[in-house]
Amino acid sequence: MDTQERKQEPLERRETMRVELESYSHNEQLARVVVAAYMTRLNPTVDETEDVKTAVSEAVTNAIIHGYQESGETLILRVSSVGGELQVEVEDHGVGIPDVEQARQPLYTTSTEGERSGMGFTFMETFMDQVEVRSAPGSGTLVVMKKKIGA
């Protein structure tokens, strides 16, 4: 590492938690609770905690029901923070999304039974400051969400 790079290192260390969850629907709640527990060190407001829990629920539900079709395969939840900014990553190695832009449109859903709202990505975008989606058919999906806590 040269001197130039060293200067750009953040002063506060990034604290990272990595949790593996089996893709069963009962783990949606566990994912929310785990992220909420991590967040307590950032002294969030009740609204901030609820916002993040909702966004996490959307991303994890997508991974479980779309990515893995509830097969029980492992999804990865990474939570980190630096300088009061929370970052949550939800990663699956499932079917992937053919057209990410289309999937992010409000009300877009692949569900044919009419019981899914298609609001998942809209909720993630509403409740977090930044949402990035990387996906490729056959290799999986990574959702990276950021939110400044106590802003």
Added chain:
Amino acid sequence: MTESMYEISYEKDRDALIVRLPKEVDHHFSQGLKEVTESYAVMGQVRCIIFDFARTEFMDSTGIGILLGRYKFMRALGGTIALANVSGRIQRILKIAGIYRIIPNLEWDMKEQ
């Protein structure tokens, strides 16, 4: 905290079906709701499904899908849906999703009935 808080319960009152939603309305805790409400509506001649949010502290977009799905289903049968005991957080979720614009006269005051 009892396990029943996570379960949905159903109660028929005249031509209404009251669905007491669980503490957390997500994909997991809402499974079975579609089938149960359909059998009540068809077999029990239900005209209105009232969703009671009194116990509910958390809801994600799954809840929106349920309400829209049940509204479409009941409209097709000439009925409707209504919501009761909606708290601040749940109301915020409903507003963001634009539910109040899609479904008219949604709020139901259980005390007046």
